[in-house]
Amino acid sequence: MPSKKALVRRPSPRLADGLVTHIEREKVDVGLAGEQWEAYVAALRAHGWETIEVEPADDCPDSVFVEDTVVMYKNVALITRPGAESRRAETAGVEEAVARLGCSVNWIWEPGTLDGGDVLKVGDTVYVGRGGRTNAAGVQQLRAAFEPLGARVVAVPVSRVLHLKSAVTALPDGTVIGHIPKIDRPSLFPGFLSVPEESGAHVVLLGGSTLLMAASAPRTAELLTDLGHEVVTVDISEFEKLEGCVTCLSVRLRELYA
Numbered sequence: 001m002p003s004k005k006a007l008v009r010r011p012s013p014r015l016a017d018g019l020v021t022h023i024e025r026e027k028v029d030v031g032l033a034g035e036q037w038e039a040y041v042a043a044l045r046a047h048g049w050e051t052i053e054v055e056p057a058d059d060c061p062d063s064v065f066v067e068d069t070v071v072m073y074k075n076v077a078l079i080t081r082p083g084a085e086s087r088r089a090e091t092a093g094v095e096e097a098v099a100r101l102g103c104s105v106n107w108i109w110e111p112g113t114l115d116g117g118d119v120l121k122v123g124d125t126v127y128v129g130r131g132g133r134t135n136a137a138g139v140q141q142l143r144a145a146f147e148p149l150g151a152r153v154v155a156v157p158v159s160r161v162l163h164l165k166s167a168v169t170a171l172p173d174g175t176v177i178g179h180i181p182k183i184d185r186p187s188l189f190p191g192f193l194s195v196p197e198e199s200g201a202h203v204v205l206l207g208g209s210t211l212l213m214a215a216s217a218p219r220t221a222e223l224l225t226d227l228g229h230e231v232v233t234v235d236i237s238e239f240e241k242l243e244g245c246v247t248c249l250s251v252r253l254r255e256l257y258a
């Protein structure tokens with residue numbers, strides 16, 4: 001049976017020192033961030049996900065954004081080489097966690113860089129953002145890792161936001177959603193739906209037609225509810241101050257057979 005396991009990683013006490021690239025730095029309340037993280041994990045669990053905590057990386061301020069360190073395709077875990085040097089130490093603990101779960105492990109190697117936030121899977125199509133964190137060598141290595149497994153890898157330019165998935169994610173039916181001003185080339189996505197808020201572009205698929213979204217996108221939540229989705233919201237304001245979104249706080253392992 002397909003698994004419903006999700007990797008998560010407890011925020012570092014140094015979270016407030018996390019990287020900020022495209023927005024103004026705002027003071028992060030680390031205590032509140034801890035509570036928001038617990039509520040996020042509880043929402044995954046409430047929808048049938050077994051959450052697996054990766055060993056905390058307290059010295060790495062951005063380690064809570066676990067999605068950036070590994071990309072899953074079928075049972076292969078591709079350990080990334082994050083574009084920001086300060087994040088490279090995050091991958092060791094994640095590698096250990098996925099190996100323990102029985103994944104086949106592969107790696108992005110120097111000179112490649114790739115952040116998991118730049119990878120959006122829609123069925124067997126794997127969109128990869130070529131932007132500030134993922135370079136051309138990273139795209140080539142991703143292609144070499146996943147195309148033999150049946151993936152169609154499509155590279156897309158990303159210049160207006162941190163990661164591809166800061167700009168677009170996909171609904172359960174494969175429709176790609178995004179906030180137009182933040183997308184370099186919306187026409188690259190067949191079946192595209194524009195949403196009214198930047199953070200409305202981020203959905204985590206919880207199963208069936210249920211979507212997890214940030215509380216900061218009420219108009220998009222209304223739009224998606226009106227299209228027949230069940231929307232669950234969580235307040236992630238402290239992670240948003242560091243350019244984080246609902247997607248980057250977990251890695252869903254949907255195709256593990258245990």
Ligand SMILES: NC(=O)NCCC[C@H](N)C(=O)O
Binds near residue numbers: 067116165245247248
């Ligand atoms: N996949 C994601 O959206 N990751 C967010 C990473 C935020 C972190 N402050 C960073 O700049 O790397």
